[in-house]
Amino acid sequence: MDSLKHRFPRYSRLLALYPADYRQEYGGQMLQTLADMLDDPGRRKAGVWGRITLDFPLSVIKQQLIYSGEAMGNTMPGYIKRNARLGAWLVAPFFIFLIFDAVMRHRLEHSWVWHTRALFIWLIVLPGLAAIFNLAALLRWVHARRRETHSSAWKVLTDLRLNWPALGMAVLSIGILGLVFFHDSVHCVTGNPVRELHNPYQTWQCIEQRQ
């Protein structure tokens, strides 16, 4: 297999994009198959590489999705999935509001909806709770996984295949909070660009005054 790695250094490096189990089982065979295809006098080399160019990204994506699905079903802790699901419900009103506002060409911003207390809950409280729940799940995950594998916190945190729902939901909900504080609410304060805003507290006060 080493000779094939030398023969196809780029392709063998790209095989690292497959899930580890798959690569271990089939990586060598894939290199051998590529060598057989290129050594076949009945095939044009350009044609073989053209097919590899199409085949490789599609199969990598497919295998990663399969692996993620399996990992989600078998290996991923229940609290990661549960808190991410809960987070999705909590941020759903924000997106519903956003979609309605876009569909109604921002008329929602000038209607009674903009002055209701529910808006504060939709835009701040619920995404805030989603962020807390998912950050808590991530902390628990990092703690448990570090004890189990003796890996660094960073390595555990970036093991996306096993924590992506909670990490994704935490990033999304914090992103919503950031968006509300540093973008949308700027209109509330000055109706002008972000640089006019000095701190989140000012934004917070503004939102409260609007209500």
Next chain:
Amino acid sequence: MQQIEHDSSGKVQLGPGALYGTIKQLREANLIEEMPFEDENERRRYYRLTRKGWNLLNAELEYYEHTVRLAQERKLLGPNFGAAQWIA
């Protein structure tokens, strides 16, 4: 892969990724199995149908055989079989 291309008249063209993805699926479904090594230095690995794989293959072939027989009985397979035909 050559066999697949030949049998499908070049319509199915697999790359290594699609080929081994399919092999993995078939192995997980217990339809094929890896044959024992004859030579440890041999890089190629060989697979064969399991009993379950043979049963499924036979069931599929029986289904197609039945379909063709039915088409023959209803005279759907005319002399121009293979050409596009609209059936009212």
